[in-house]
Amino acid sequence: MEDSQRMVRRHYREKKELQARIQSMKNSVPKSDRKRRKQLLLDVARLKAEMEQKHQQELEKFQESFPDDSNLDSVTEDLAKMDLENQPPRLAKAQRRRERRAAAEGARLERIAEVEAERQAGFRHDDEEEKLSAILEARNLEMKEIPADGHCMYRAIQDQLVFSVTVESLRRRTANYLRKHVDDFLPFFSYSETGDAYSRDSFLSYCDDIVHSALWGGQLELRALSHVLQTPIEVIQAYSPVLVIGEEYAKKPLTLVYLRYSCSLGEHYNSVKPLEAGAVGGAAPRLF
CATH class of the missing domain: 1.10.287 (Helix Hairpins)
Incomplete structure (x- = not known):
C-alpha cells in the first residue's frame, strides 16, 4: 500500500x-x-x-x-x-512536516538556481551579441532585425528573397512539402517534454498548425524551404559553425542569423544586410 x-x-x-x-x-x-x-x-x-x-x-x-x-x-x-x-x-502529521520542510528547501534551492540562471543569461546575452557581431563584420554584414512574433524564421527568409512572397505563402508551401514527404521528416519529430515520437496524425496536425498559426519554425522547416525554393540556406550562430542546409543547390545561399539568448522571448531568427559605412565595430542590435 x-x-x-x-x-x-x-x-x-x-x-x-x-x-x-x-x-x-x-x-x-x-x-x-x-x-x-x-x-x-x-x-x-x-x-x-x-x-x-x-x-x-x-x-x-x-x-x-x-x-x-x-x-x-x-x-x-x-x-x-x-x-x-x-x-x-x-497524510500523517509527521509526513506533512517532512514534506513542508522538503518543499521549503526545494524552493530555496530553486531560487538560488534562478538567480544563477539570470546571471548566466545576462552574460550569454552580451557574449552572443559580441560573437555574432564579429562573425558578421568579418563577412561585411550586419544583423537586420526581424520582429519576434512567431513568424521570424519565415520573415527572415522573406527578407532574403529577391522576389516578392508572403509569409503565408512560405508557411503554406513549407507545410505542403512536409505533407508530401512524411516519411523523410516524421522520424525527426518528437515531443520536447517527453521525447516521444510523433504519430503520423500528430505530424499532419503539426503541418496544419504551420499554416494556421504563428508556430515557430526551426531547422526541419528550413530543410523543407530549401527544397521548395531550391536554394541553400545558411544559418550563422554564435557558438557553432555556420549551418548550411540544401548544399545540393547551386544558387547563392539565403543567410539567416540564429539567436539563442539575445531575445527575451526565446530562440529567434534575424536576417542580414550589407554592413553600413562607418558601422564597423558596432554592436549587434539588442532585442527586447
Missing part, C-alpha cells in the same frame, strides 16, 4: 507542477496576441493529455503488478477522482 500511496502523491505533485507551468505559459503570452494564445491553448491541451496518458499507463502497470491487492480499488478511485483542484489523500 505504501507504493500505491507514493504513486498517488507523485501524480498529484506532477499535476500541480503542470498547473504552475501552464499558468506561467499563460502569463507569458499577452491576451491581445490571438495567434499565440491559440497556439498556447493547443500546447496546454497536449501537455494535459500527455500527463493523463502517462498516469493511466502507470496505473495499469501497477494493477498488473499487484492484481490481488485488496486496497487497489481505493487507490484506483483516488487516482480517477484526482484533478488539478483536488487535495491529495490525507
Whole structure:
C-alpha cells in the first residue's frame, strides 16, 4: 500500500507542477496576441493529455503488478477522482512536516538556481551579441532585425528573397512539402517534454498548425524551404559553425542569423544586410 500511496502523491505533485507551468505559459503570452494564445491553448491541451496518458499507463502497470491487492480499488478511485483542484489523500502529521520542510528547501534551492540562471543569461546575452557581431563584420554584414512574433524564421527568409512572397505563402508551401514527404521528416519529430515520437496524425496536425498559426519554425522547416525554393540556406550562430542546409543547390545561399539568448522571448531568427559605412565595430542590435 505504501507504493500505491507514493504513486498517488507523485501524480498529484506532477499535476500541480503542470498547473504552475501552464499558468506561467499563460502569463507569458499577452491576451491581445490571438495567434499565440491559440497556439498556447493547443500546447496546454497536449501537455494535459500527455500527463493523463502517462498516469493511466502507470496505473495499469501497477494493477498488473499487484492484481490481488485488496486496497487497489481505493487507490484506483483516488487516482480517477484526482484533478488539478483536488487535495491529495490525507497524510500523517509527521509526513506533512517532512514534506513542508522538503518543499521549503526545494524552493530555496530553486531560487538560488534562478538567480544563477539570470546571471548566466545576462552574460550569454552580451557574449552572443559580441560573437555574432564579429562573425558578421568579418563577412561585411550586419544583423537586420526581424520582429519576434512567431513568424521570424519565415520573415527572415522573406527578407532574403529577391522576389516578392508572403509569409503565408512560405508557411503554406513549407507545410505542403512536409505533407508530401512524411516519411523523410516524421522520424525527426518528437515531443520536447517527453521525447516521444510523433504519430503520423500528430505530424499532419503539426503541418496544419504551420499554416494556421504563428508556430515557430526551426531547422526541419528550413530543410523543407530549401527544397521548395531550391536554394541553400545558411544559418550563422554564435557558438557553432555556420549551418548550411540544401548544399545540393547551386544558387547563392539565403543567410539567416540564429539567436539563442539575445531575445527575451526565446530562440529567434534575424536576417542580414550589407554592413553600413562607418558601422564597423558596432554592436549587434539588442532585442527586447
